[in-house]
Amino acid sequence: MFEKRYKEAFERATDERKEKILEVGIKEFASKGYEKANINIIAKKAGISIGLMYKYFSTKEDLFITCIQRGMSILDDAIDEILQSDDKLIVKAEKLIRTTCQLSQRDANYVKLYNEITSERDSEKAMEFAKAIEGETSKKYVKCITDALAKGDVRQDMDPRLFAFFLDNLLTSLQFSFTCDYYRNRLEIYTGVNVAELSEDQIVRQLLKFIESAFTFEK
Amino acid sequence: MFEKRYKEAFERATDERKEKILEVGIKEFASKGYEKANINIIAKKAGISIGLMYKYFSTKEDLFITCIQRGMSILDDAIDEILQSDDKLIVKAEKLIRTTCQLSQRDANYVKLYNEITSERDSEKAMEFAKAIEGETSKKYVKCITDALAKGDVRQDMDPRLFAFFLDNLLTSLQFSFTCDYYRNRLEIYTGVNVAELSEDQIVRQLLKFIESAFTFEK
Amino acid sequence: MFEKRYKEAFERATDERKEKILEVGIKEFASKGYEKANINIIAKKAGISIGLMYKYFSTKEDLFITCIQRGMSILDDAIDEILQSDDKLIVKAEKLIRTTCQLSQRDANYVKLYNEITSERDSEKAMEFAKAIEGETSKKYVKCITDALAKGDVRQDMDPRLFAFFLDNLLTSLQFSFTCDYYRNRLEIYTGVNVAELSEDQIVRQLLKFIESAFTFEK
Amino acid sequence: MFEKRYKEAFERATDERKEKILEVGIKEFASKGYEKANINIIAKKAGISIGLMYKYFSTKEDLFITCIQRGMSILDDAIDEILQSDDKLIVKAEKLIRTTCQLSQRDANYVKLYNEITSERDSEKAMEFAKAIEGETSKKYVKCITDALAKGDVRQDMDPRLFAFFLDNLLTSLQFSFTCDYYRNRLEIYTGVNVAELSEDQIVRQLLKFIESAFTFEK
DNA sequence: GATGAATGAGGTTTCATTCAT
DNA sequence: GATGAATGAAACCTCATTCAT
Numbered sequence: 001m002f003e004k005r006y007k008e009a010f011e012r013a014t015d016e017r018k019e020k021i022l023e024v025g026i027k028e029f030a031s032k033g034y035e036k037a038n039i040n041i042i043a044k045k046a047g048i049s050i051g052l053m054y055k056y057f058s059t060k061e062d063l064f065i066t067c068i069q070r071g072m073s074i075l076d077d078a079i080d081e082i083l084q085s086d087d088k089l090i091v092k093a094e095k096l097i098r099t100t101c102q103l104s105q106r107d108a109n110y111v112k113l114y115n116e117i118t119s120e121r122d123s124e125k126a127m128e129f130a131k132a133i134e135g136e137t138s139k140k141y142v143k144c145i146t147d148a149l150a151k152g153d154v155r156q157d158m159d160p161r162l163f164a165f166f167l168d169n170l171l172t173s174l175q176f177s178f179t180c181d182y183y184r185n186r187l188e189i190y191t192g193v194n195v196a197e198l199s200e201d202q203i204v205r206q207l208l209k210f211i212e213s214a215f216t217f218e219k
Numbered sequence: 220m221f222e223k224r225y226k227e228a229f230e231r232a233t234d235e236r237k238e239k240i241l242e243v244g245i246k247e248f249a250s251k252g253y254e255k256a257n258i259n260i261i262a263k264k265a266g267i268s269i270g271l272m273y274k275y276f277s278t279k280e281d282l283f284i285t286c287i288q289r290g291m292s293i294l295d296d297a298i299d300e301i302l303q304s305d306d307k308l309i310v311k312a313e314k315l316i317r318t319t320c321q322l323s324q325r326d327a328n329y330v331k332l333y334n335e336i337t338s339e340r341d342s343e344k345a346m347e348f349a350k351a352i353e354g355e356t357s358k359k360y361v362k363c364i365t366d367a368l369a370k371g372d373v374r375q376d377m378d379p380r381l382f383a384f385f386l387d388n389l390l391t392s393l394q395f396s397f398t399c400d401y402y403r404n405r406l407e408i409y410t411g412v413n414v415a416e417l418s419e420d421q422i423v424r425q426l427l428k429f430i431e432s433a434f435t436f437e438k
Numbered sequence: 439m440f441e442k443r444y445k446e447a448f449e450r451a452t453d454e455r456k457e458k459i460l461e462v463g464i465k466e467f468a469s470k471g472y473e474k475a476n477i478n479i480i481a482k483k484a485g486i487s488i489g490l491m492y493k494y495f496s497t498k499e500d501l502f503i504t505c506i507q508r509g510m511s512i513l514d515d516a517i518d519e520i521l522q523s524d525d526k527l528i529v530k531a532e533k534l535i536r537t538t539c540q541l542s543q544r545d546a547n548y549v550k551l552y553n554e555i556t557s558e559r560d561s562e563k564a565m566e567f568a569k570a571i572e573g574e575t576s577k578k579y580v581k582c583i584t585d586a587l588a589k590g591d592v593r594q595d596m597d598p599r600l601f602a603f604f605l606d607n608l609l610t611s612l613q614f615s616f617t618c619d620y621y622r623n624r625l626e627i628y629t630g631v632n633v634a635e636l637s638e639d640q641i642v643r644q645l646l647k648f649i650e651s652a653f654t655f656e657k
Numbered sequence: 658m659f660e661k662r663y664k665e666a667f668e669r670a671t672d673e674r675k676e677k678i679l680e681v682g683i684k685e686f687a688s689k690g691y692e693k694a695n696i697n698i699i700a701k702k703a704g705i706s707i708g709l710m711y712k713y714f715s716t717k718e719d720l721f722i723t724c725i726q727r728g729m730s731i732l733d734d735a736i737d738e739i740l741q742s743d744d745k746l747i748v749k750a751e752k753l754i755r756t757t758c759q760l761s762q763r764d765a766n767y768v769k770l771y772n773e774i775t776s777e778r779d780s781e782k783a784m785e786f787a788k789a790i791e792g793e794t795s796k797k798y799v800k801c802i803t804d805a806l807a808k809g810d811v812r813q814d815m816d817p818r819l820f821a822f823f824l825d826n827l828l829t830s831l832q833f834s835f836t837c838d839y840y841r842n843r844l845e846i847y848t849g850v851n852v853a854e855l856s857e858d859q860i861v862r863q864l865l866k867f868i869e870s871a872f873t874f875e876k
Numbered sequence: 877g878a879t880g881a882a883t884g885a886g887g888t889t890t891c892a893t894t895c896a897t
Numbered sequence: 898g899a900t901g902a903a904t905g906a907a908a909c910c911t912c913a914t915t916c917a918t
Binding site: 447450481488489490493 | 881
Binding site: 033036112115116117121123127130138158159161162163164168173174182184185203213 | 346377389406
């Protein structure tokens, strides 16, 4: 997805070390955001010297992007598996929703990282990020829907690319709503329920209902 | 929505100056983000000294929040007008979608500011922001849907709060997709079309279709 | 004592206003110290504009010194009255000690101001302050003791100037110990008693004993 | 006395550098006072970058307190040695006075630092300072006098804690009078003699006389 | 006489990055 | 390969003082 942003020295490091650096980096970037995260602290927490960190990554940004790569590829893998199954679209949709909920808990930091990218303001970088992160996945989403359309499983009057886009918007919003502070509070405000007591299952069922009819209804 | 975050001196400034400061501030925060925006530069661009800036706002954060207030209240006004009309839900939905598109162009910086808030990581502030920004609007969204439900205009098996939430998610995603760099690129990737050539009308019609059936279909 | 440091305009102000300005100034300088006191805030609290403040005083320092003048002259008056009485030295000493205790409560801020001056580091100003503040008083102290010496009321082997100096040191230390935070804590540490429960009378009696024998003993 | 206020990096610095930083710091704080002392200048004079200064000390205050620690511990050591000897109280008193004079010359800056603390206005910090600086020493003073009392070397009608306090007041005042500008001028005013020509020996002898009779006389 | 808006130099603190060892 | 001491630009914020009205 991204071209590599780490130096050769990083490849030569032990897996354990690579793992540790990315784990710590993801945690820091996720909890503080890019600007406020401190690369010196990341190095210390990862148990390496700042000098070595710069042997591994040329800049703070390169470390960040390498963290993103790791985080995004894990999120994508889970999604890809569902998209490439033979299930009907509606079944896939349900799986996607449920997986989204699970990932939001298990991989909360990855989701937060994704949210961070989402407000990138340098348009060059924004494009680079979007291509790297959304490129493959979007194709799969579109393909699923195109296939369903061909099979007659869904309404025929839709633009599959846009419907894929709307579907992804709903799933992404849901993901953020389970993970990122602002979005979480927003969800609480809409439901009127404290997030701790929130019935995840109720949300899943309603969203599935919403999506199902959007995709199948035809006047 | 927010309690005021400017000092009395700011109230006494000329309207022209108040306008200028907020305009410049919004532009800077929208284009660089909170962390990277520089108060000294904002002051200079607004044509006042840094000292005076601090006579108007106690901290960078206060200036930021005052900018937010301005931006959000303008966005909200447009939305509120639609939500409080007597139109049927579907008509409202169409108006909301169209207005969203327009605002995204006219008030792009406000939308970017909103996007900035959306990745707030301090959970106290996130809550404060969410309450201030989403509080009133969410109520109106929910009311619209509850009313439509009572009138039998929409499917009866929905949870109105959650459906309102999904609807807002779709609209917010759309808004970002027209304004924020990352989201814009993502939209291009999904549609395969350069944003300049993108048929806004096609998007509007498809989204309306998506929403309409989600809201009215019932097995 | 000091030459005047206020401008003519200040003389023309109403007594009430003069009073208010000095009162507020003394309070601010006493509680925050010279550097941290803010002349804009003093003006505001005194109910005048900062512009007018600068019509009254050329600089922050001039305001400060005028506050000092006011504070010191009040403290001095109380002391002078005692020193110029016809009492025997020991009686005067007792009165001085008791008055010191009273002033420390009634005029705590003046004492704090005096303490502030005491750490002046510009040697020119230190000299100016010392001359203005200690000049007259020291003469009276010395005279008292010289007189007592002449009358044979006290030991004949003393240097009256130095004994006056030691006496003043004890009284000044006591004054600070009742008023200034650091000195107050130091007193608590020595006595092992919380300042609120501290028997002022016990201190007075012991100090008088200390001084009395220092002045009258002769081998 | 104080808990350490420097970071670990400071411990790792060479002794020469540590020495230099504290020396320069003490000089600056002593000559300008806490508020007016400038960390950037201290760093420059110490031959290190401001960034490194902040690797050594978290804040200006921490640097200041570390300077205090250094200064106070040196002053204390000299005093402690005398207080813990087997000499009679009067002998100790003489040694204390003479040492006070010497320290005032050799360690003038430490004394100035002490004077600076003495006007601390934040009552929390004042307490912390007082405990750290006066805590141990005061105990030793009191113990000396209690012992002398038990041996019958001094008058029996005294409160040992208060007499210790008065003694310390006299010594502290003397110390300031030899070092701090204001107090020095005050001494000149009392004696009528220029400080350069002032007979230190005369002062010592008179003060010893003063103290001796205060402690031994009994009606 | 009186106002208070306006200035801007200057101080503290942060942190990405370098480089000698 | 690995260290971590060292740098210094740059950001936020304060406040004594000025001056037009």
